[in-house]
Amino acid sequence: MRAKHVAEEKAEGGLVFHPLDQFIVKPIFGDGPVHWYTPTNVTLWMGLSLLAIVAIFVLGSRGRAIIPTRLQSIGELIYGFIYKMVEDVTGKDGVKYFPYIMTLFLFILFANYLALIPTSYSATSMIAVTAVLGFGVFIVVTILGFVLNGPAFLGLFWMKDAPAILRPIIAVIEVISYFVRPVSHSIRLAGNIMAGHAVIKVFAGFAALTVVSPVAILGITAIYGLEVLVAGIQAYVFTILTCVYLKDALHPAH
Amino acid sequence: MEGQLAHIGAGLAAIGSGAAAIGVGTVAGNYLAGALRNPSAAAGQTATLFIGLAFAEALGIFAFLVSLLLMFAV
Numbered sequence: 001m002r003a004k005h006v007a008e009e010k011a012e013g014g015l016v017f018h019p020l021d022q023f024i025v026k027p028i029f030g031d032g033p034v035h036w037y038t039p040t041n042v043t044l045w046m047g048l049s050l051l052a053i054v055a056i057f058v059l060g061s062r063g064r065a066i067i068p069t070r071l072q073s074i075g076e077l078i079y080g081f082i083y084k085m086v087e088d089v090t091g092k093d094g095v096k097y098f099p100y101i102m103t104l105f106l107f108i109l110f111a112n113y114l115a116l117i118p119t120s121y122s123a124t125s126m127i128a129v130t131a132v133l134g135f136g137v138f139i140v141v142t143i144l145g146f147v148l149n150g151p152a153f154l155g156l157f158w159m160k161d162a163p164a165i166l167r168p169i170i171a172v173i174e175v176i177s178y179f180v181r182p183v184s185h186s187i188r189l190a191g192n193i194m195a196g197h198a199v200i201k202v203f204a205g206f207a208a209l210t211v212v213s214p215v216a217i218l219g220i221t222a223i224y225g226l227e228v229l230v231a232g233i234q235a236y237v238f239t240i241l242t243c244v245y246l247k248d249a250l251h252p253a254h
Numbered sequence: 255m256e257g258q259l260a261h262i263g264a265g266l267a268a269i270g271s272g273a274a275a276i277g278v279g280t281v282a283g284n285y286l287a288g289a290l291r292n293p294s295a296a297a298g299q300t301a302t303l304f305i306g307l308a309f310a311e312a313l314g315i316f317a318f319l320v321s322l323l324l325m326f327a328v
Binding site: 020085088089184187188191192194195233236237240241244 | 301304305307308311312315316318319322326
């Protein structure tokens with residue numbers, strides 16, 4: 001549906017390509033219809049990010065050297081960074097969920113950074129991909145909250161400090177905001193990555209006009225630099241919000 | 255006609271991005287103001303800074319999403 005619409009837009013507009021063309025899901029082999037099992041460019045780039053993670057973190061630190069090699073020190077830096085974040089935000093008892101959070105962070109980070117390679121596909125710009133991650137966190141956190149705290153988990157919505165008249169109203173607002181969490185959690189990541197890549201392509205479209213091309217190329221460079229920053233920050237933000245939600249599940253009484 | 259109205263709506267929705275910019279600027283500016291008064295406490299609050307930035311930015315992204323939907327899905 002979207003692809004058809006994009007094709008129509010392309011025929012009408014003056015640009016050689018449409019800024020959102022880069023997000024069309026295509027099968028790698030042939031032009032057949034896309035089923036859930038079809039290998040597409042999305043699965044290709046998600047697989048490549050997994051391979052990159054394995055290459056750096058498993059193969060890079062295989063030697064377990066006391067004086068780390070370069071790859072090993074990259075791995076150690078990222079590991080230490082995330083470990084400290086989990087410990088700071090969720091507390092000591094959150095550390096046992098560290099592997100899950102580390103997995104999320106590494107996947108998002110590598111998918112974001114591989115998406116910055118020209119002509120690659122940005123897997124995290126698909127709401128389908130980020131929704132699985134975001135709703136996964138939501139379901140895990142909710143189940144964990146009820147398993148660990150029982151019905152006391154509902155105390156998360158009942159502010160004891162608020163005046164008694166306001167408490168039911170605040171509870172309604174808290175419930176709504178709790179259920180909006182996975183939506184905003186996933187759309188934030190997808191939207192940021194999609195918007196950034198679309199902006200680069202818009203500038204690239206202007207680069208075809210000779211008059212404005214120097215400005216456009218400068219613009220592409222600047223936005224690309226910003227995107228390098230955003231790719232890291234969004235992975236960080238997704239992980240730290242996961243930690244915050246996890247903290248709510250572990251200590252619902254604040 | 256309806257398509258053109260959707261385009262106008264998309265442009266109006268993009269105002270939300272500017273509003274989110276104000277929010278992000280407020281968060282970062284207040285952080286900086288506080289950090290310059292008490293630099294020793296600043297390092298401990300970077301996580302809070304990023305959470306605040308993320309919440310402020312999310313609403314701008316929602317506005318962007320609405321305008322994308324109006325442009326390409328409606």
